Amino acid sequence: MARTAGAEQIQIESGPLIRAIQFEHNAHGSSQWLLNDSQRTKLAQLATRVTFPARSIAYREDTPLEWIFILGEGVVKAFRELPSGKRRVTAFLFPGDVFGLAENGRYVNTVQTVTNATLYKIATEPLTELLRHDPDLQFQFLCKVTHALRQGQRHAIVLARRDAAGRLAMLLSMLEENEVAGSRTGWIQLPMSRTDLAEYLGLSLESVSRATNALTRRGIVTFHGGHAARVIDRAAFDKLVTAL
Amino acid sequence: MARTAGAEQIQIESGPLIRAIQFEHNAHGSSQWLLNDSQRTKLAQLATRVTFPARSIAYREDTPLEWIFILGEGVVKAFRELPSGKRRVTAFLFPGDVFGLAENGRYVNTVQTVTNATLYKIATEPLTELLRHDPDLQFQFLCKVTHALRQGQRHAIVLARRDAAGRLAMLLSMLEENEVAGSRTGWIQLPMSRTDLAEYLGLSLESVSRATNALTRRGIVTFHGGHAARVIDRAAFDKLVTAL
DNA sequence: CGTCATTTTGAGGTATTTCAACGAAGGTGG
DNA sequence: CCACCTTCGTTGAAATACCTCAAAATGACG
Numbered sequence: 239m240a241r242t243a244g245a246e247q248i249q250i251e252s253g254p255l256i257r258a259i260q261f262e263h264n265a266h267g268s269s270q271w272l273l274n275d276s277q278r279t280k281l282a283q284l285a286t287r288v289t290f291p292a293r294s295i296a297y298r299e300d301t302p303l304e305w306i307f308i309l310g311e312g313v314v315k316a317f318r319e320l321p322s323g324k325r326r327v328t329a330f331l332f333p334g335d336v337f338g339l340a341e342n343g344r345y346v347n348t349v350q351t352v353t354n355a356t357l358y359k360i361a362t363e364p365l366t367e368l369l370r371h372d373p374d375l376q377f378q379f380l381c382k383v384t385h386a387l388r389q390g391q392r393h394a395i396v397l398a399r400r401d402a403a404g405r406l407a408m409l410l411s412m413l414e415e416n417e418v419a420g421s422r423t424g425w426i427q428l429p430m431s432r433t434d435l436a437e438y439l440g441l442s443l444e445s446v447s448r449a450t451n452a453l454t455r456r457g458i459v460t461f462h463g464g465h466a467a468r469v470i471d472r473a474a475f476d477k478l479v480t481a482l
Numbered sequence: 483m484a485r486t487a488g489a490e491q492i493q494i495e496s497g498p499l500i501r502a503i504q505f506e507h508n509a510h511g512s513s514q515w516l517l518n519d520s521q522r523t524k525l526a527q528l529a530t531r532v533t534f535p536a537r538s539i540a541y542r543e544d545t546p547l548e549w550i551f552i553l554g555e556g557v558v559k560a561f562r563e564l565p566s567g568k569r570r571v572t573a574f575l576f577p578g579d580v581f582g583l584a585e586n587g588r589y590v591n592t593v594q595t596v597t598n599a600t601l602y603k604i605a606t607e608p609l610t611e612l613l614r615h616d617p618d619l620q621f622q623f624l625c626k627v628t629h630a631l632r633q634g635q636r637h638a639i640v641l642a643r644r645d646a647a648g649r650l651a652m653l654l655s656m657l658e659e660n661e662v663a664g665s666r667t668g669w670i671q672l673p674m675s676r677t678d679l680a681e682y683l684g685l686s687l688e689s690v691s692r693a694t695n696a697l698t699r700r701g702i703v704t705f706h707g708g709h710a711a712r713v714i715d716r717a718a719f720d721k722l723v724t725a726l
Numbered sequence: 727c728g729t730c731a732t733t734t735t736g737a738g739g740t741a742t743t744t745c746a747a748c749g750a751a752g753g754t755g756g
Numbered sequence: 757c758c759a760c761c762t763t764c765g766t767t768g769a770a771a772t773a774c775c776t777c778a779a780a781a782t783g784a785c786g
Binding site for chain 3: 400
């Protein structure tokens with residue numbers, strides 16, 4: 239993939255953005271995209287913009303902390319390898335998400351791109367240094383991580399459900415919320431594979447298949463090409479999502 | 483309960499502490515108790531120390547953000563009320579844990595004390611103000627929330643397990659790690675009720691009962707009085723915990 | 727157009743849930 | 757001090773939903 243001048247021009251962004259929600263109440267709508275120009279510039283100066291093809295590993299769990307990442311474009315997944323060899327996807331990450339915040343100098347999850355992705359990587363040292371000198375910027379990170387914590391809790395609620403169709407519906411609902419930022423096509427993009435879904439939902443691959451089937455059969459959702467879904471019966475969908 | 487001078491003297495602490503783990507590698511052992519004296523003092527100046535009897539509600543989900551809390555002593559649980567009326571415990575919180583970080587000005591969980599508890603409450607405004615002026619202190623919060631995020635991910639892994647005994651064993655293992663700070667009695671304290679355990683593990687109350695039974699019958703763990711447990715067969719226990 | 731990977735479908739096994747009833751524990755009032 | 761009541765925890769049996777194993781079908785890609 240040769241990098242053409244034209245391709246560069248398409249790049250409207252001038253640096254990393256972070257997406258989250260503030261602690262305190264913001265005026266209606268409350269732009270969920272954090273970072274002002276100054277902060278973006280400072281981050282951009284530290285960051286290296288890298289592009290990965292789908293299925294690339296950004297880093298592996300238990301390896302030494304090196305970079306902290308901000309996702310620019312594309313979708314990635316964070317997962318853990320279990321002793322049995324099975325995988326548990328702990329989160330799907332979207333543009334504006336931060337990852338690579340390690341613990342005791344080691345990454346906790348493995349992160350792999352789901353689609354082609356561009357991400358900003360920043361060496362740990364300079365970033366923590368910057369955060370210590372720019373409290374407002376750091377506060378954006380604090381909001382971001384807190385938001386990620388909420389997402390994790392929602393994930394836990396999904397996993398505690400007993401019915402596969404309900405779990406899938408909740409995931410679709412969460413993905414749909416992400417969509418809102420973009421064009422309102424009514425379609426929910428599903429860039430990840432069925433296996434990825436299964437590992438996120440804590441189901442077997444077959445159960446995911448049967449769940450999509452059930453949703454289709456009941457006329458609630460349609461799937462197209464395996465990587466897009468659309469809610470047909472909104473009432474039934476919402477009922478299923480909140481039926482827990 | 484009259485407050486005697488003697489009782490006050492028992493209070494060794496001079497203010498709130500936070501417990502977490504740093505991003506980067508620390509020298510061995512790395513005291514997981516954050517905050518230096520200066521930071522504690524500043525927090526203490528903003529904080530109000532309050533004591534609650536067991537089963538008190540600190541705040542309810544969806545109510546307006548008011549205080550942010552740091553747990554001093556005791557155990558509390560955070561949970562969400564589901565449409566069906568069921569509850570999902572999202573976390574058990576221990577001394578040094580922070581809670582009340584809301585989203586868009588509203589609390590996300592309900593928090594209720596499990597035991598008698600003393601906690602430090604800090605008005606949101608002054609705290610965020612302090613954080614914006616003390617980046618190092620804020621960094622401790624950032625580490626703390628990140629650590630909470632990891633806990634949440636472990637919780638998700640627990641929930642994705644299929645066997646009740648294994649889930650319970652993982653929870654016991656996590657509680658045991660918390661214990662280490664205190665006296666090495668070999669006992670794992672279980673201040674929460676069976677119902678609390680069930681709501682955390684995503685199991686029915688009956689299944690928790692059967693799971694404790696299974697662990698006892700298999701000679702892996704013994705339970706005493708319902709609020710304490712001890713690992714008898716460490717090898718089998720570890721095997722069960724990591725058998726996923 | 728053939729090959730490999732992914733997804734779907736089928737049938738039986740297993741673990742948890744649910745419903746119901748019993749037992750234990752703690753607190754209250756007579 | 758004891759009876760009563762309410763909450764919590766335990767035990768049993770049937771039903772449900774997912775998992776596993778196996779094989780066919782679909783789709784992607786060179």
